[in-house]
Amino acid sequence: MRTAVQYHLITGYEDGSFRQMETITREEAMTIISKAMALTGLKDRLPVQEAIVTLQPFADSG
Numbered sequence: 001m002r003t004a005v006q007y008h009l010i011t012g013y014e015d016g017s018f019r020q021m022e023t024i025t026r027e028e029a030m031t032i033i034s035k036a037m038a039l040t041g042l043k044d045r046l047p048v049q050e051a052i053v054t055l056q057p058f059a060d061s062g
Helices: 002-006 026-040 048-055
Strands: none
Touching: none
């Protein structure tokens, strides 16, 4: 968790807590993945069309 905070992949909740033992939502997981992709440069190498096709089956893909 410390490394994820250091790289700003996670920031916790509004009250300053992290609640590391709670299940995260798909939206929270995708936010972390998106930040990690930007940090590592993967975001620039992944074709947008490929990402759209991959996420299309999910109702909240937008």
